[in-house]
Every structure is written in structure tokens, then in C-alpha cells.
Amino acid sequence: MKPATLLLLLAGFWATTAGAGEVLARYNAEAAQISPGFTPSTARGQALFQRAWTASSSLPRCTTCHGEDPRRPGRHAITGKAIQAMQPAVEPARLSDLAKTEKWFRRNCREVVGRECSSAEKADVVTYLMQGA
């Protein structure tokens, strides 16, 4: 096994057990590999989260289900089930598990944005959800 592979595996294990800060650090590092000097932006994250996309007529925005304020709970637009607030300061489990965070980014970006989100976009959205409103 190459040292780099081992490092990646270790980083993966570490990230799945760590908090939102570590998940963000992981996305930042991935984004910086593609565009050196990358810095996440609350404003860009908010814009992505609130933008009306055209991929889905029933779920046009992230806020359609999550609501406008990440500190407050949302409601699933199709099933009506309550969705806990996204801000980790309000719901500590939020964005703390890399595998779970990845699963939901994959599903929801495909659904709402119409494609998978980039690491930079995920870093922006996580930054917004951690700090926003």
C-alpha cells in the first residue's frame, strides 16, 4: 500500500467520526487540490442553498424542504415529515458524519441542482449552514 493511500484511508476514517469542522476541512482540502488557495464562502453557500434551480419542479430549492433559516427545522415538501435544523450549533449531529453528509449531498444535489455538487460547493454550503442567518 502506498503511503498516500494509507493517509487517505486514515483521513477517511477520521472524517467519518469527527464533527462538522472536520467535514468542512475535508471539503476545503479537496477543493484546494482543484483550485489552489480556495477559501469557502458563506455568501456563495447561501446563494446555492436559496437559488431556484430548474432540475425539479416539486423540489426547486434546498430551502423548499430545509426552510430559509438553517437554525430552524424544515419540512419535507412531499411527505410532510419534519426535518431537524441544519445548523450544528442547534443540532450537534448535523454535518458531523462524512459518509452521511456525502450521501445527502449526492442525493439532494442530483435532485435539486440536477448534478452532483463539487467539493468547493459543498465547502461553501457547509460553511453557510454552520454560520448562516
Add this chain to the structure above:
Amino acid sequence: MNIAQTLISLAAVLFATATVRADDIPATPKHPAWSSECASCHVAYPPALLTAAGWRTVMSGLDKHYGSDASLDDKTRADITRFLESHAGKSARVASKDGRITGTAWFRHEHDEVPARVWRAGVKSPAQCEACHTGAAQGRYSENEIRIPRVTASR
């Protein structure tokens, strides 16, 4: 088997028959992946509410799951599918062509007295069992735990 044993067995059968009511849904054994994955967007619907074929229909189209992307990694999907198949309903009354529980004869019969305005204004989506079945999140659907939401008659 002596007479006492026979009587005890007979009593057990009678007792079981008396307590299983038409509206009861068999309790679902614990399965962490099923309860965490299937209860993210709605309560985890009991496996007994669809046939094994119905569940296979549901589980083979998770990327387009009744209007939402609910895709899973292959390992989790196979694990949950096996669990659903082994606890699926056997009766034709829980058969559904498109995998919708609301499409089964059983569901329609059980809910035939619920007025359209209650569905529309009170329940909002039939996906939301817990709108009336107060124990739904814990897998309980008996008639003793139903609270129909109040809706205005003018709607």
C-alpha cells in the same frame, strides 16, 4: 400430550386469536439500516404492508422514489431488501403493482372511511402515517392510537 397441556395450548390459541385484530400490523423486528434509512423522509413503513415483489419494485427504483432521490449504496440496499423480503406480507391484499402501499386493497379497505377533505387538509400526504397514527414512528397502528386531525367542514 396430557389433558392439562392440551387445555393450555387451546387457551393460548384462543387468546392469540382474540387479541389479533383486523387492524393490527405484525410488529417489525429491529433492523438498524432499515429504521435509519427508511425513516429519514417518512416513518419506516412496516415490511408486512407490501409483498416481497412489491418491496423489490420499491428497492429497485430508489433513485426515483416517488418524487425524491433516495438512492443507497449497493450493500445497504441489498441488506434492506433482504430484510423487507423476509418480513413481507404474504396476502394478495397487500400486493401493489407500482410498490405504493396506498395502492393495496388492504390499505384502501382500512382507510375507506377517511373523508377526502381530511386527507387533503389534515393529513396532507398519505406518506405521513403519523398524522393520524400517533404510534406510527414506533411501528404501532392499532385503532386505539388513532387521532384524526380536525379540519373545517367548509374545505
